[in-house]
Amino acid sequence: MAVRQVTEAIELSEVKDLGNLSKPEVLTGAQILIKALEAEGVDTVFGYPGGAVLAIYDCLYESNIRHILTRHEQGAVHAADGYARATGKPGVCIATSGPGATNLVTGIANAYMDSVPLIAITGQVSLDMVGKDSFQEADITGITLPITKYGYLVKDVKDLARIVREAFYIATTGRPGPVIIDIPKDICTQKAEFMYPPEIDLPGYQLKPYRNGKQINRAAQAIMRAKKPVIYAGGGVIASGAHRELLELAEKLNIPVTITLMGKGSIPEDHPLCLGMLGMHGTCYANYAVSECDLLLAVGVRFDDRVTGRVDTFAPNATIIHIDIDPAEIGKNVPVDIPIVGDVKLALRDLLKLVEPRERRDWLDTIEEWRRRYPLHYEDDNNGRLKPQYVIEQIYEITRGDAYITTEVGQHQMWAAQYYRCRKPRSFISSGGLGTMGFGLPAAIGVQIAHPEATVFDIAGDGSVQMTSQELATIAQYNLPIKVAILNNQYLGMVRQWQELFFNKRYSQSEVLGPDFVKLAEAYGIEAVRVTKREEVRPALERALATKKPFLLDFWVEREENVFPMVPPGGSLNKMLGR
Amino acid sequence: MKHTLAVLVENRPGVLARIAGLFSRRGYNIESLAVGQTENPDIARMTIVVDGDDRVIEQVSKQLHKLIDVIKLSDITEEEYVDRELLLVKVNADPSVRGEIMQIVDIFRARIVDIGRNTLIIEATGDEGKINAIEASLRPFGIKELVRTGKIAMVRGPKQ
Numbered sequence A: 001m002a003v004r005q006v007t008e009a010i011e012l013s014e015v016k017d018l019g020n021l022s023k024p025e026v027l028t029g030a031q032i033l034i035k036a037l038e039a040e041g042v043d044t045v046f047g048y049p050g051g052a053v054l055a056i057y058d059c060l061y062e063s064n065i066r067h068i069l070t071r072h073e074q075g076a077v078h079a080a081d082g083y084a085r086a087t088g089k090p091g092v093c094i095a096t097s098g099p100g101a102t103n104l105v106t107g108i109a110n111a112y113m114d115s116v117p118l119i120a121i122t123g124q125v126s127l128d129m130v131g132k133d134s135f136q137e138a139d140i141t142g143i144t145l146p147i148t149k150y151g152y153l154v155k156d157v158k159d160l161a162r163i164v165r166e167a168f169y170i171a172t173t174g175r176p177g178p179v180i181i182d183i184p185k186d187i188c189t190q191k192a193e194f195m196y197p198p199e200i201d202l203p204g205y206q207l208k209p210y211r212n213g214k215q216i217n218r219a220a221q222a223i224m225r226a227k228k229p230v231i232y233a234g235g236g237v238i239a240s241g242a243h244r245e246l247l248e249l250a251e252k253l254n255i256p257v258t259i260t261l262m263g264k265g266s267i268p269e270d271h272p273l274c275l276g277m278l279g280m281h282g283t284c285y286a287n288y289a290v291s292e293c294d295l296l297l298a299v300g301v302r303f304d305d306r307v308t309g310r311v312d313t314f315a316p317n318a319t320i321i322h323i324d325i326d327p328a329e330i331g332k333n334v335p336v337d338i339p340i341v342g343d344v345k346l347a348l349r350d351l352l353k354l355v356e357p358r359e360r361r362d363w364l365d366t367i368e369e370w371r372r373r374y375p376l377h378y379e380d381d382n383n384g385r386l387k388p389q390y391v392i393e394q395i396y397e398i399t400r401g402d403a404y405i406t407t408e409v410g411q412h413q414m415w416a417a418q419y420y421r422c423r424k425p426r427s428f429i430s431s432g433g434l435g436t437m438g439f440g441l442p443a444a445i446g447v448q449i450a451h452p453e454a455t456v457f458d459i460a461g462d463g464s465v466q467m468t469s470q471e472l473a474t475i476a477q478y479n480l481p482i483k484v485a486i487l488n489n490q491y492l493g494m495v496r497q498w499q500e501l502f503f504n505k506r507y508s509q510s511e512v513l514g515p516d517f518v519k520l521a522e523a524y525g526i527e528a529v530r531v532t533k534r535e536e537v538r539p540a541l542e543r544a545l546a547t548k549k550p551f552l553l554d555f556w557v558e559r560e561e562n563v564f565p566m567v568p569p570g571g572s573l574n575k576m577l578g579r
Numbered sequence B: 001m002k003h004t005l006a007v008l009v010e011n012r013p014g015v016l017a018r019i020a021g022l023f024s025r026r027g028y029n030i031e032s033l034a035v036g037q038t039e040n041p042d043i044a045r046m047t048i049v050v051d052g053d054d055r056v057i058e059q060v061s062k063q064l065h066k067l068i069d070v071i072k073l074s075d076i077t078e079e080e081y082v083d084r085e086l087l088l089v090k091v092n093a094d095p096s097v098r099g100e101i102m103q104i105v106d107i108f109r110a111r112i113v114d115i116g117r118n119t120l121i122i123e124a125t126g127d128e129g130k131i132n133a134i135e136a137s138l139r140p141f142g143i144k145e146l147v148r149t150g151k152i153a154m155v156r157g158p159k160q
Helices: A028-040 A052-060 A073-087 A105-113 A157-171 A187-191 A213-225 A235-239 A243-253 A286-293 A346-354 A361-373 A390-398 A411-419 A440-450 A467-476 A493-502 A517-523 A532-546 B015-024 B056-066 B095-109 B127-143
Strands: A025-026 A044-047 A066-069 A091-096 A117-125 A150-153 A178-184 A191-194 A229-234 A256-260 A276-277 A295-299 A318-326 A338-341 A404-407 A457-459 A484-489 A527-531 A551-554 B001-010 B030-036 B043-051 B068-076 B079-092 B112-116 B120-128 B141-148 B152-155
Touching: A025 A028, A028 A117, A028 A157, A028 A187, A028 A191, A044 A073, A052 A091, A052 A117, A052 A178, A052 A187, A073 A105, A073 A117, A073 A390, A073 A440, A073 A467, A091 A286, A091 B079, A105 A117, A105 A150, A105 A178, A117 A157, A117 A187, A150 A157, A150 B079, A157 A191, A178 A187, A178 A411, A213 A318, A213 A346, A229 A243, A229 A286, A235 A243, A235 A346, A243 A346, A243 A517, A243 A527, A276 A286, A276 A411, A286 A361, A318 A346, A346 B068, A390 A411, A390 A457, A390 A484, A390 A532, A404 A411, A404 A440, A411 A457, A411 A493, A440 A457, A440 A467, A467 A517, A484 A517, A517 A551, A527 A532, A532 A551, A532 B043, A551 B068, B001 B015, B001 B056, B001 B152, B015 B030, B015 B043, B030 B095, B043 B141, B056 B068, B079 B127, B095 B112, B095 B120, B095 B127, B120 B127
Parallel strands: A044 A066, A044 A091, A091 A117, A117 A178, A150 A178, A229 A256, A229 A295, A256 A276, A295 A318, A318 A338, A404 A457, A457 A484, A484 A551, A527 A551
Antiparallel strands: A025 A191, B001 B043, B001 B068, B030 B043, B079 B120, B079 B141, B079 B152, B112 B120
């Protein structure tokens, strides 16, 4: 069966350098795997060797594919994830069987929740040992069933090339996601003729050509009728590369744009139409605009509960148009009036053809008034105490919003989302759906590998960074010039904030004393500095940026600072704490 | 409301786990699920009966459809279809009541497929109502063991 017609925005993985296909070579499974990865254009894999993947590692030794050795498999999968988010190409990681494979689980779930194209290659015990609770055996395809787009256990070396081909195709097309390939040890050494299939036959996975004439027309009419429209843009805009179309539509129609955490970078945040993030820690003006709007154009988003708050009061007066490539997202959490299933870029292009320019002075004036009255702000009495928001602002200013930012998860992540105004797609890399502490540091490795010349900051909390801090060794080994900026409050900051607000300041187990991070960095051979005062921030950042080496900044910030504004969980967007 | 879904899937190991897992982790309730190979050995067909309102059924269908192994899915609830279930029941049957049981079996056009010293195994096929009725009729004699396949269904006429 022929490769199905796909929309033009979806790039088919290219098959090249396959040699003379008329005379298939006889190769081992491990060789077939490497050759297939090369055919898919893979230049870097992240991984950690072990017994069941030794044959693969032996072949890798002779390949041009670069292998980055992390210190934990979780580091490898997050690094592959970061690489994928920063490039749009699938990230690839390798782990051995059993504990190696199970250590990938968090990273796979993380990629699944944020729709990141990822190929996880795991070793498995030999086929004759499968199912016998053998040494380092884990049913990883079973374990990852609910958190992968698809999973393969290779049972015949003759299937391996086809499986790799299908895995990349599935991971990167439609709504992207992680695919696992579990390869038993004996398959790696068995031989087969290498034939990389040019065609894919997956009857159950058909990417329908994009066709949406009727709904697009309805959407265009609704948009033209609307007086107070808002665009709500998410990760799907970035995944489909639709940021230009989004900006064009917003400007043509003068529609303000609010973004999700995953949507950071879908529109330049210094643009006057950008309202910043919405939802639990969104800006007041974004949340008010959504609460007040008469039309919500939801683009590449999934109405996450951190965005909507209480669903029945979310955009209560709005006609909702939802563009998403995944039909299952339409109406999942919020009823939708006009569904458009398809690639965001193509849908926006179609929409652009059907709408006429519009002025919206009144609506934009109303929003400007909210923006003026309820700006993002924090108390900074300038008494020398260090505010975390100030640190983020300084990172933004010194990098002019041109850096790649990765984050861990917690208060620092929300402050980064609020105060680091992102200007280009794929440059703000954060764990959205799963909220994985420990994501940022290894993700930064993937980002820096993908963009060796770029400035990469991991904005971290002292709690999160300790979850994967062993990856400082990886950073040091490959001399990756990553800047690790820890906002250190010696708390699990977000946990403490919730305990303050909802548990009567009973700080149960949230005071998490870290190590001396400067000494820790130095132990890994990484230069580091501690910053405790406002006036030290800028010089420290300058020093960090002046070096082409990794650098750790340990910012001792005000301990009990809160992230505001805040919509309490399950609350309505128009009722925010600390606005 | 109960919905009947006809689902064509790739006939491979692990597919059933994927489908059943999807139901459990998203909190949908399967009333019954019957699965077997079709005329094409590469394809299996599942008949899934699921209870829920329209929104639940829509989500179930969309989520099922997303699975790579699902080739085709149709909600045949509103269609004209034939459905059957198979029942095997082992019932207490002292010689004194055998005649009565055999009459019941006749009425339901069921069959006796095994005779023990004090038991009978009865096989019946039919739609859910008939199967429920025969089960109810036999219950007073004392049911020792009972197994039902769950519903399988096929749309009438030439339509696939």
